[in-house]
Amino acid sequence: MKIESWLHILVFLLLCGCSGGGGEEEVTPPTEPETPKVQIALNCGIASRATETSFESGDKVGLFVVNYNGSSAGTLQNTGNHADNVKFTYSSAWTPEREIYWKDETTKADFYCYYPYATITDVAAYKFSVNADQSTEAKYKASDFLLGKTGGVSPSSDAVDITLKHVFSCMQIKVAAGKGYTEEELNEVVESVTVHGVSTGASINLSTGAVKAEGGEKVITPWKDGEYYKALIVPQSVAEVGLIVVLINKKEYTLKKAFTFETNKRYKFTVTVDKTNEGINVGIGNWEEDGVDHGGVAE
Structure with a gap:
């Protein structure tokens, strides 16, 4: 019985020795920590806002x-970009509706930003329209x-800087007192100033910035901001029709002018009103940008 017990013990020890394999235990290498993702931050500026030079809260x-x-x-x-139309809201800084991150540490990216969010x-053909009635600051800015x-x-932890520019043209009309009028007298008799023969619809390519005017001709009522009547115009070429109409003492005086409006440009029209025995003569002075005399007479 003793010999049998020793045999059992010997077999057990041999089995334990074999299970050890006689070598070193395999060590599992540590898992490399995952590189933390870098969040994309945004900093939008404006070349020159319709009425301000910076964005407003909200x-x-x-x-x-x-x-x-x-x-x-x-x-x-339209979809499937790294980020698709993510909304950012301004309140001293830009806050995204959801956090977005760079793809990795090396992949570059292009950033396209527009205002207002929609x-x-x-x-390639986003539809937008300026208001025909831009007679108030709110309606003007909404255009x-x-x-x-x-x-x-x-990729960087720094905010991405993007400067936004105007897609439309800005038309500034000043009605100036000529012969026979003082500024006070003229302000009393001018009933309205309107812009005619322009389309208010636009098709905008968000990638290239190209703009195409769409829709029929409309009458735009500008916003009177101090000494200027201001209107935002979709870039387009206007035939020689009544571009500006000044209503004085219930009579319309029309300035016929062919003109091409270009994106992100502001044009100043100075309309001088003279009092004459036969009525009122209205001429137009030089454009602010090109310095060429585009004078005409409203009839």
Whole structure:
């Protein structure tokens, strides 16, 4: 019985020795910590706002982020971009509706930003309209559309700077007193100033910034801001029709003028009103930008 017990013990010890394998235990290498993602921050500025030079609290912009493919820039799509139309709200800083992060530490990206925020279904032909009635500051500002792009940005914890520019033209009309009038007298007799023969609809390509006027001709009522009547105009070429109509003592005096409005440009029209025996002559002075005399007579 003793010999049998010793045999059992010997077999047990041999089995334990074999299970050890005679080698070193396999060590599982430590898992490398995952690189923390870097959040995308935004800093939007304006080349020159319709009425201000900065955004106001509560303003909302939309942001698209398009990643590079290696060294080649990507193409802005309706959906499927790295970030699709993410809303940012301004209140001393820009706050996103949801956090977005860079793809990784090396992939560059293009940033497309626009104002005001809206639902976008076609980035190549977004529909927007200026108000025909821009007679108040609120209605005038609601007609403003801004667009900007910053391209080839490398991943960073710094905020991405984007400068937005006006997509439309700004028309500033000043009615000045000529012969026979004082400024006070003229202000009393001018009943209204309107802009005619322009389309108010626009198709905007958010990628290229190209704008196409759409829709029939409308009459725009500008906002009187101090000495100027201001209106935002969709870029377009206007035929030689009654562009500006000044209503004085219930009579319309029309300035016929062909003109081309370009994106992100502001044009100043000084309309001088003279009192004559036969009525009123209205001429137009030089444009602010080109310095060429585009004078005419309203009839």
